[in-house]
Amino acid sequence: MIDSLDALARGDIIVIPGGRRAGTAVVLEPAADAARPVVLVLTEHRQLKKVSAAECPDPVVPVGKVAVPGRFNPRSPQHRRDLASTMRNRLAGVNQRELRRSARKKSAGGADAEVAIAALRRRLHEHPCHTCQDADAHARQAEKYLRMEREAAALDRRVGERAHVIARTFDRVCSVLEQLGYLDGDTVTADGCKLAGIYSELDLLVAECLRRGVWDGLDPADLAACVSALTFESRRPEDAPAARLPAGQVSAALGAMINLWGELDGIEKIHRLSFLREPEVGFVDRAHAWASGEPLEGLIDDDMTPGDFVRAVKQLIDLLDQIRDADAGLAATARAAVGALRRGVVAYSSIQ
Numbered sequence: 001m002i003d004s005l006d007a008l009a010r011g012d013i014i015v016i017p018g019g020r021r022a023g024t025a026v027v028l029e030p031a032a033d034a035a036r037p038v039v040l041v042l043t044e045h046r047q048l049k050k051v052s053a054a055e056c057p058d059p060v061v062p063v064g065k066v067a068v069p070g071r072f073n074p075r076s077p078q079h080r081r082d083l084a085s086t087m088r089n090r091l092a093g094v095n096q097r098e099l100r101r102s103a104r105k106k107s108a109g110g111a112d113a114e115v116a117i118a119a120l121r122r123r124l125h126e127h128p129c130h131t132c133q134d135a136d137a138h139a140r141q142a143e144k145y146l147r148m149e150r151e152a153a154a155l156d157r158r159v160g161e162r163a164h165v166i167a168r169t170f171d172r173v174c175s176v177l178e179q180l181g182y183l184d185g186d187t188v189t190a191d192g193c194k195l196a197g198i199y200s201e202l203d204l205l206v207a208e209c210l211r212r213g214v215w216d217g218l219d220p221a222d223l224a225a226c227v228s229a230l231t232f233e234s235r236r237p238e239d240a241p242a243a244r245l246p247a248g249q250v251s252a253a254l255g256a257m258i259n260l261w262g263e264l265d266g267i268e269k270i271h272r273l274s275f276l277r278e279p280e281v282g283f284v285d286r287a288h289a290w291a292s293g294e295p296l297e298g299l300i301d302d303d304m305t306p307g308d309f310v311r312a313v314k315q316l317i318d319l320l321d322q323i324r325d326a327d328a329g330l331a332a333t334a335r336a337a338v339g340a341l342r343r344g345v346v347a348y349s350s351i352q
Contacts, residue, residue: 004059005037005051013064013087014041016051025049026066026087028074044088046080064090172271179267182207194326200319202230202276205261210327214256218249220337223330224316225288226253227323227337231315232283245281246288254281283312291340306345313346 008014012027024044031037038052051060066086073079129135177183182192195207209215215223225246245251257279265276286299290313300306317338324334 004061005039005053006031006034008039008060008062011065011068012062013066013090014060014062016060024063024087024091025051026068026083028068028072040074042074042080042083042087044084046077046084048074048080066090169273172273175271176267176273179271180204180208197326198322200230200322202261202279204264205257205276205279206230206319206323207326208260208264209257210323210330212260214253214260215330215333218253218333220333220340221288221291222246222248222250222253223333224291224320224337224341225250225284226257227319228283228287228312228316229254229257229279229281231319232280232287232312233277234280234282245284250284250288254279254284283316287313287316287341290346291337293340296345310346310349313341314349317341317346 008027008030010027010030013024014027015024025041027039027041028048029040031039036052038050041049041051043049064087066083068083069079072083124130129138132138174183177192177195178185182189182195188196191207191211194210195203198206200206215226218226245254261276261279265274265278268274268276286304286309289299290296296306296309300309320334320338320341324331324338327334
């Protein structure tokens, strides 16, 4: 902006792009100080103004030039009116010349465009497809081909996006497992091998319970009760009655399991994952009672049909079998728990 003001000469017609001085004006007095240029101008409205760099956000651009008479007196209204009129006439002349030049360019361009269009039409009529008897059928097939090509491209994009999401999720899961010590870079650790042998929705919580000894010292019925919190899911958890938990070690172990779940859930959230549901204690009392030898009649009510009970016990047995194979210290207890659970209607349904 400073350079543009300093370069102005007397008689330059300028366009001030913004600020309070916006509009056209003619320079009466050029800048005297190159470091802080200030020019005196006469605006198109016959006003005398001083323009500085601080008042103009953008460079001023000369668009023409007029001769300022040597006898011009800025204080004379007549002189200001005459010079403003001369500036407007000069700008009008510039605009007319630009308009005529633009019109000539458009006329020439229009003629060239007509020639080009005629040539294209001639080539179109000379093309072999123009005389093809099956042109319409071919056009329909081409349209179908292009539509299928667009659909295939859209499917490719969707598959690519999904593959990208899967890869990103895989990387996050690996980060969680590495933080917990199940992976060491690209190497699966001993604990990771144990985790790989557990097939459960809450496999990571199962592996952590084994590693931290949460179930050590439990008897078979207590172990069955605790593990049932990892396999059972109520169909309507919001309507389920408050669970009756067996006293003693079961309550302490369940509390440790829930605390451990909270810790793992927090780690997952740090890595923007959410795979682990909270353990559910709705079947704990029934699992403990059935493993302790109580009859089926006392364990069935409006909230638990015989079919639901058998299904829940079978899922519990399956996870206990995996725990037996994964942890030598709990193998005997898990085996005894499975034997206590696999009786009566559960054993009969297993045979069937």
